[in-house]
Amino acid sequence: MSLRERLASGSFAVTAEISAPRGASTDPITRAATLLRGWVDAVNLTDNQGSKVRLASWAGSLAVLAAGLEPVMQMTCRDRNRIALQSDLLGASALGIRTILVMTGDHPKFGDHPGAKPVFDLDSIQLLWTLRTMRDQAVLLSGRRLDPAPECFLGAVENPFAPPVEFRADRLAKKVEAGAQFVQTQFVFDVPAFARWMARVRDLGLPGRCAVLAGVGAVRSLRALDHLRDNVPGVYVPDEVYRRLRALPADRTAAEGIRLAAEIVEQVREIPGVAGVHLLVAGNEEAVPGILDGAGLGVGHDGR
Amino acid sequence: MPPIPAGLVTAGPPVPSRPHLGVRVAYRLQRVLRPNAGWRWLSARIEAAGPARAAFTGAERVVKRDLFGCRMCGQCALPVTGYVCPMGCPKELRNGPCGGVGPDGSCEVYPALRCVWVDAYERAASQGRAADLRLLHRPADHRRWGQSSWLNYWQGRDEGLWTGDASAGPGAGS
Numbered sequence: 001m002s003l004r005e006r007l008a009s010g011s012f013a014v015t016a017e018i019s020a021p022r023g024a025s026t027d028p029i030t031r032a033a034t035l036l037r038g039w040v041d042a043v044n045l046t047d048n049q050g051s052k053v054r055l056a057s058w059a060g061s062l063a064v065l066a067a068g069l070e071p072v073m074q075m076t077c078r079d080r081n082r083i084a085l086q087s088d089l090l091g092a093s094a095l096g097i098r099t100i101l102v103m104t105g106d107h108p109k110f111g112d113h114p115g116a117k118p119v120f121d122l123d124s125i126q127l128l129w130t131l132r133t134m135r136d137q138a139v140l141l142s143g144r145r146l147d148p149a150p151e152c153f154l155g156a157v158e159n160p161f162a163p164p165v166e167f168r169a170d171r172l173a174k175k176v177e178a179g180a181q182f183v184q185t186q187f188v189f190d191v192p193a194f195a196r197w198m199a200r201v202r203d204l205g206l207p208g209r210c211a212v213l214a215g216v217g218a219v220r221s222l223r224a225l226d227h228l229r230d231n232v233p234g235v236y237v238p239d240e241v242y243r244r245l246r247a248l249p250a251d252r253t254a255a256e257g258i259r260l261a262a263e264i265v266e267q268v269r270e271i272p273g274v275a276g277v278h279l280l281v282a283g284n285e286e287a288v289p290g291i292l293d294g295a296g297l298g299v300g301h302d303g304r
Numbered sequence: 305m306p307p308i309p310a311g312l313v314t315a316g317p318p319v320p321s322r323p324h325l326g327v328r329v330a331y332r333l334q335r336v337l338r339p340n341a342g343w344r345w346l347s348a349r350i351e352a353a354g355p356a357r358a359a360f361t362g363a364e365r366v367v368k369r370d371l372f373g374c375r376m377c378g379q380c381a382l383p384v385t386g387y388v389c390p391m392g393c394p395k396e397l398r399n400g401p402c403g404g405v406g407p408d409g410s411c412e413v414y415p416a417l418r419c420v421w422v423d424a425y426e427r428a429a430s431q432g433r434a435a436d437l438r439l440l441h442r443p444a445d446h447r448r449w450g451q452s453s454w455l456n457y458w459q460g461r462d463e464g465l466w467t468g469d470a471s472a473g474p475g476a477g478s
Binding site: 077078082103104106107109110118120121122123124125126129130133137139140141142143157158159161162163164166167170171173174177178179186233234236 | 394395396397398399400401402403404405406407408409412413419421422425426429434437438440441442443444446470473474475
């Protein structure tokens, strides 16, 4: 069952993120995809995440397809202009990559090439709008005809916690207007704040038009916890979560991180309008079975 | 059209800037400056003469730089962004903030500075204009850098910059 079909069926969807390797081999992706097969509906391939050079998301997506799983190809606006982005969609669709996730992208300043030119020719909303128009109206941004038009299922991201918080659901509404059919959120550690955002998302009538997948991650180590809290733009770790993980000896952080993630999955599942979860476990794919088992969503659940 | 510096004009890198013009005054000016027969006539006269156009564009550059940190993109979004310039966003986002805004409203790239969209939302909302931020902005036309956006505005060349209706598609010849 594809991610689109899973979401249309109304049963709870699970996606996860795979970290692309820094090197010219797709073997690590194939290994991760094999591990996740049977547990998740689709896996995201990041696009030079954190502005650090990694194997291209289209290449990772092909490896995931070959491993028998649905890829979600991430596309950021940071590195490519409108010509390259449109061309990438055509190539992806032609090769069978049909689920695309669009995001602005981190600024190059945070990556391993801080002197790179930040492109940002389109923003995420303009890119969604462009891709949707390519698919539905078979035209490029220039107005030129496409034959055939690409096929794609379009996703977006949103951060429910970043200021201006009152505008965050409206920003998702803009993305839905532009073409987003599903959205994966930033890490949810603060469930009440997420629930407030969801209430506004429901008020705007968005869940019927765009499936919401809550981002949930497992903290692997105290170093990862500090990094998440202090260095990853847009991630908010509430003090009580920080203290809970800090209170344990370092060798128990990973297990507690999985337990915490499973609890958050259970909690967001109860919030009306939440269609699934997106597990932010790049580089830590082994955590997925533990999280899903802990949340009562293990293998075989909902026919997965 | 006379040869006025346009196209690939070198602008400095985008840095968030806080406007030095109160939002109420800005909206009042908006009513005065709205395109009408008078402004259309005046802008056509200015455009017809190379030196007048250059002087006018230069004056706009200075005034808007001091008031809004303007970088002369030539396609002004200020009327629907609470008069906070989105081209000062390090990602030049015209449709709202990215997901990296700090909990205190700081820019992810310049943590000592405030996100332009946090300011834009507050200023627009304070005047009952928060709905402006729901409009969809089309991709920027990078041939316009260095042009006078006031002349473009009065001449009606800015009419398609944003829309409330996404069904039409984002571009025409861009």
